[in-house]
Amino acid sequence: MQHDDEIISKFFNPKTVAVIGASTDVNSPGYVTFKNFVDNIKNDVFRGKVYPVNIKGEELLGYKIYRSILDIPESVDLAVVIIPARFVPDVMEQIGKKGTQAVVIISAGFSEIGNVELEKRVISIAKKYGIRIIGPNGLGVLDSYSGVDTLFLPEKKRTKDNRELVGTPRPKPGYISFLTQSGAFGIAVLDYMAGEGIGLRRFVSYGNKADIDEIDMLEYLSKDEKTRVILIYSETIKRGREFVEIAKKVSVVKPIIILKSGRTEAGARAAASHTAAIAGSDVIYDVAFKQAGVLRAEDMEHMFDMAKALIFQRPLRGKNIAILTDGGGAGVMATDAAEMMGLNIIKLPEETYNKFEELKKEGVLPKFATNVNPVDLTGSASTEMFEIAADVLLRDPHIDGLVVIALHHVPMLDDTITDRFINLMKKYNKPIVACDIGSQEYACYLRDSFDEVGIPAYPTPERAVRAMHALATYGEYLKQRGFLDEYIKRWKPPE
Amino acid sequence: MQHDDEIISKFFNPKTVAVIGASTDVNSPGYVTFKNFVDNIKNDVFRGKVYPVNIKGEELLGYKIYRSILDIPESVDLAVVIIPARFVPDVMEQIGKKGTQAVVIISAGFSEIGNVELEKRVISIAKKYGIRIIGPNGLGVLDSYSGVDTLFLPEKKRTKDNRELVGTPRPKPGYISFLTQSGAFGIAVLDYMAGEGIGLRRFVSYGNKADIDEIDMLEYLSKDEKTRVILIYSETIKRGREFVEIAKKVSVVKPIIILKSGRTEAGARAAASHTAAIAGSDVIYDVAFKQAGVLRAEDMEHMFDMAKALIFQRPLRGKNIAILTDGGGAGVMATDAAEMMGLNIIKLPEETYNKFEELKKEGVLPKFATNVNPVDLTGSASTEMFEIAADVLLRDPHIDGLVVIALHHVPMLDDTITDRFINLMKKYNKPIVACDIGSQEYACYLRDSFDEVGIPAYPTPERAVRAMHALATYGEYLKQRGFLDEYIKRWKPPE
Numbered sequence: 001m002q003h004d005d006e007i008i009s010k011f012f013n014p015k016t017v018a019v020i021g022a023s024t025d026v027n028s029p030g031y032v033t034f035k036n037f038v039d040n041i042k043n044d045v046f047r048g049k050v051y052p053v054n055i056k057g058e059e060l061l062g063y064k065i066y067r068s069i070l071d072i073p074e075s076v077d078l079a080v081v082i083i084p085a086r087f088v089p090d091v092m093e094q095i096g097k098k099g100t101q102a103v104v105i106i107s108a109g110f111s112e113i114g115n116v117e118l119e120k121r122v123i124s125i126a127k128k129y130g131i132r133i134i135g136p137n138g139l140g141v142l143d144s145y146s147g148v149d150t151l152f153l154p155e156k157k158r159t160k161d162n163r164e165l166v167g168t169p170r171p172k173p174g175y176i177s178f179l180t181q182s183g184a185f186g187i188a189v190l191d192y193m194a195g196e197g198i199g200l201r202r203f204v205s206y207g208n209k210a211d212i213d214e215i216d217m218l219e220y221l222s223k224d225e226k227t228r229v230i231l232i233y234s235e236t237i238k239r240g241r242e243f244v245e246i247a248k249k250v251s252v253v254k255p256i257i258i259l260k261s262g263r264t265e266a267g268a269r270a271a272a273s274h275t276a277a278i279a280g281s282d283v284i285y286d287v288a289f290k291q292a293g294v295l296r297a298e299d300m301e302h303m304f305d306m307a308k309a310l311i312f313q314r315p316l317r318g319k320n321i322a323i324l325t326d327g328g329g330a331g332v333m334a335t336d337a338a339e340m341m342g343l344n345i346i347k348l349p350e351e352t353y354n355k356f357e358e359l360k361k362e363g364v365l366p367k368f369a370t371n372v373n374p375v376d377l378t379g380s381a382s383t384e385m386f387e388i389a390a391d392v393l394l395r396d397p398h399i400d401g402l403v404v405i406a407l408h409h410v411p412m413l414d415d416t417i418t419d420r421f422i423n424l425m426k427k428y429n430k431p432i433v434a435c436d437i438g439s440q441e442y443a444c445y446l447r448d449s450f451d452e453v454g455i456p457a458y459p460t461p462e463r464a465v466r467a468m469h470a471l472a473t474y475g476e477y478l479k480q481r482g483f484l485d486e487y488i489k490r491w492k493p494p495e
Numbered sequence: 496m497q498h499d500d501e502i503i504s505k506f507f508n509p510k511t512v513a514v515i516g517a518s519t520d521v522n523s524p525g526y527v528t529f530k531n532f533v534d535n536i537k538n539d540v541f542r543g544k545v546y547p548v549n550i551k552g553e554e555l556l557g558y559k560i561y562r563s564i565l566d567i568p569e570s571v572d573l574a575v576v577i578i579p580a581r582f583v584p585d586v587m588e589q590i591g592k593k594g595t596q597a598v599v600i601i602s603a604g605f606s607e608i609g610n611v612e613l614e615k616r617v618i619s620i621a622k623k624y625g626i627r628i629i630g631p632n633g634l635g636v637l638d639s640y641s642g643v644d645t646l647f648l649p650e651k652k653r654t655k656d657n658r659e660l661v662g663t664p665r666p667k668p669g670y671i672s673f674l675t676q677s678g679a680f681g682i683a684v685l686d687y688m689a690g691e692g693i694g695l696r697r698f699v700s701y702g703n704k705a706d707i708d709e710i711d712m713l714e715y716l717s718k719d720e721k722t723r724v725i726l727i728y729s730e731t732i733k734r735g736r737e738f739v740e741i742a743k744k745v746s747v748v749k750p751i752i753i754l755k756s757g758r759t760e761a762g763a764r765a766a767a768s769h770t771a772a773i774a775g776s777d778v779i780y781d782v783a784f785k786q787a788g789v790l791r792a793e794d795m796e797h798m799f800d801m802a803k804a805l806i807f808q809r810p811l812r813g814k815n816i817a818i819l820t821d822g823g824g825a826g827v828m829a830t831d832a833a834e835m836m837g838l839n840i841i842k843l844p845e846e847t848y849n850k851f852e853e854l855k856k857e858g859v860l861p862k863f864a865t866n867v868n869p870v871d872l873t874g875s876a877s878t879e880m881f882e883i884a885a886d887v888l889l890r891d892p893h894i895d896g897l898v899v900i901a902l903h904h905v906p907m908l909d910d911t912i913t914d915r916f917i918n919l920m921k922k923y924n925k926p927i928v929a930c931d932i933g934s935q936e937y938a939c940y941l942r943d944s945f946d947e948v949g950i951p952a953y954p955t956p957e958r959a960v961r962a963m964h965a966l967a968t969y970g971e972y973l974k975q976r977g978f979l980d981e982y983i984k985r986w987k988p989p990e
Binding site: 108158166168180184192235269299300331338339345368372379414416459460 | 680
């Protein structure tokens with residue numbers, strides 16, 4: 001039997017894949033999944049080979065259909081199973097005899113609808129052959145780099161007036177690995193990521209988690225360099241104690257963010273409509289996550305707001321934040337949000353305060369700029385003033401991080417601001433997050449430009465502050481565990 | 496002296512406008528503002544006449560420049576003043592002599608930078624002549640229907656590689672009137688609205704609020720049919736007691752939503768960096784808003800999520816909500832959010848429960864659909880099943896409102912769902928809000944389609960529930976005041 005890591009790596013980097021249930025019916029999941037591989041081979045994304053397996057049919061998209069995985073003339077690294085549940089045990093025996101050890105079972109109809117015995121049979125066959133399973137009743141795997149894509153939903157969807165719109169997009173390659181218990185929510189998240197321009201490393205939808213679960217994946221992904229942050233959507237965590245132990249190890253290496261639903265009694269009831277729900281157990285989860293250094297997200301947006309910050313910025317050393325803005329109102333909102341989350345919008349130290357007084361007197365900054373914290377450059381702000389003011393703030397050793405609210409509507413603010421701030425980030429090596437409000441062209445363009453240079457940008461002051469708060473919380477945890485200095489020393493922005 | 500309402504109406508529907516400070520310098524605010532009117536005349540949006548006034552220049556965009564408002568050969572309904580602050584008193588005298596009673600003062604340089612005396616002089620001149628002022632130090636007025644647009648920021652903004660992007664968009668005509676103390680935030684909000692496709696009725700940025708403030712505007716807009724909801728951004732409310740009194744009157748006619756910042760001590764300090772801040776007074780505001788039936792928004796997004804619901808759906812009669820979903824995870828998230836906000840995700844009454852059992856037995860709904868609340872149709876859901884299940888839920892007299900989570904990734908769900916749900920809405924006259932997750936083409940298209948038929952749609956379960964919660968809170972307030980039945984009877988969806 002191979003070492004677990006070696007087997008799990010076959011899910012993401014198989015040289016040969018068998019799609020069992022690959023079908024000539026273009027509307028079937030088996031067709032879509034097989035075609036994903038074929039397309040990714042054509043586009044030179046997937047560098048392995050793929051074989052269709054089906055009890056019917058001769059040819060699929062130019063590939064010969066095999067009756068059984070046993071008929072494939074070479075060894076198979078990964079089997080993707082998309083056949084009715086009742087046939088899965090037999091097919092698992094064949095997979096076992098073939099020596100394939102990584103199996104994605106897409107098929108539904110197991111414990112989630114009460115067929116517990118069937119699932120147990122599948123697992124016991126897997127154990128016999130040393131097979132690891134992702135699934136059943138999940139969407140399987142998407143690896144944006146290697147081109148493994150077992151998602152059975154086609155990318156396009158038709159409207160009633162017969163237009164084809166992108167319905168199930170695949171995000172661009174990136175640094176987030178996402179593990180999800182819910183397939184439907186997983187797909188929705190991919191849709192969100194693609195639309196928001198957030199990159200994906202690996203996506204795993206393990207459905208019933210009959211075998212591989214968050215614990216296996218955490219361990220495996222902790223060693224994956226391209227994964228800079230691990231996101232988990234979960235409704236129940238089966239092996240609680242082990243989860244905390246593994247998470248504790250991983251969380252000092254890279255951030256883990258969890259969106260755990262079923263927080264309220266009614267939510268927990270909804271999450272476990274068949275099995276018995278442990279109502280009110282959310283506090284226990286909360287404590288466990290805190291112990292393990294796992295950051296908890298309020299909702300999907302929060303999860304990605306945190307993730308973006310944690311990928312592109314190092315954690316904070318303390319909780320003292322400065323806010324720099326060209327809009328007074330937005331500065332007040334950011335201050336409110338920061339205070340409510342427990343960040344300190346410190347009174348500026350005398351030296352820094354006086355420096356601002358000087359700059360105002362010299363006419364370098366607007367005479368009526370406010371140099372308490374937030375520093376409000378007002379509508380007279382120019383890009384250069386932003387740079388000068390940020391330099392003064394970042395230089396101050398009492399300030400741990402900077403929230404820049406650059407509302408682009410101000411006439412003298414232009415898009416050279418991103419280059420200026422990337423220089424400041426390099427100069428001071430302190431975390432910076434940005435905000436511009438608006439949903440039209442220029443606002444989107446400016447936020448994207450910030451994102452591109454590695455300064456995560458958000459569409460509201462509150463969300464920018466919330467991202468900074470994640471950097472502070474993670475930094476605090478690492479400090480407690482004695483890992484902060486090492487982490488920051490090791491930390492490099494993604495290439 | 497004319498009645499106040501008549502004067503205030505001149506801000507929004509002037510027959511003649513003088514732009515005092517209209518300038519030939521294309522980069523000047525006076526030029527942009529004058530050009531707004533000229534463009535809107537050309538495009539047949541503004542149906543009145545506009546006159547440029549300046550001490551210099553002969554002609555501007557084909558219009559003769561007048562030296563003084565007094566030289567204009569007809570009466571002037573509205574004067575827009577964009578000249579250095581120190582000249583404003585003299586110009587005000589001329590405006591008064593002309594008999595113009597509506598004046599927008601864009602000019603900055605008054606009490607906001609300590610020039611309290613100058614502002615007082617302007618106000619005393621206004622009083623003498625019976626003039627009402629919007630400003631100074633604000634952006635003035637934007638009326639999406641009449642074409643009054645005093646915003647001095649050009650629509651387009653240039654990037655460093657010389658592309659022209661929409662930087663300060665004007666939203667399409669709609670039903671929201673928005674009052675803002677912060678000009679910068681006001682503009683940012685317009686940008687958000689335009690990008691999100693949210694329509695605007697009237698926008699008022701009154702800056703220092705030297706004269707017209709939220710109280711005047713609330714009273715005036717309460718009688719404006721096109722205004723279906725009034726949004727306010729505020730940092731300080733000067734006439735607190737009067738505000739509560741007026742708001743109490745208006746809030747039983749149409750919803751008022753406030754985003755009041757300066758909630759924390761540090762935020763209040765930031766909001767009032769010159770004047771003395773009353774720290775910790777936020778609780779008082781909170782109580783006052785509740786008394787007055789003013790809904791309080793957490794942030795900008797929340798403000799508009801509520802507004803969209805309150806425009807297109809009537810308030811709830813109670814707090815019992817049903818959730819219908821094709822994604823279990825999203826259903827759990829919605830349930831959690833609802834419980835935390837104080838909505839009831841009730842156990843389905845026996846009759847309704849049994850009806851679902853029947854439909855499942857008959858094969859009309861998926862065998863493994865969950866018919867507790869949330870009702871989860873699973874990934875096997877079709878559009879028709881959504882319609883059938885929603886009908887069962889809405890028919891139940893114990894259910895006050897329905898949250899529909901229609902994740903479009905499910906293969907058998909299509910865009911005819913919006914037509915089906917508009918029929919259900921008409922049939923049962925109960926509030927419905929929708930959710931689809933994703934940021935790519937189909938998700939945006941489906942949400943827009945829901946919005947178009949008057950079912951407000953949101954990109955996360957939590958935001959959909961929050962919108963429903965606003966309908967419940969407003970309904971509860973109206974019920975307390977004894978206005979709910981009348982309000983619902985009178986209520987009609989916008990045309």
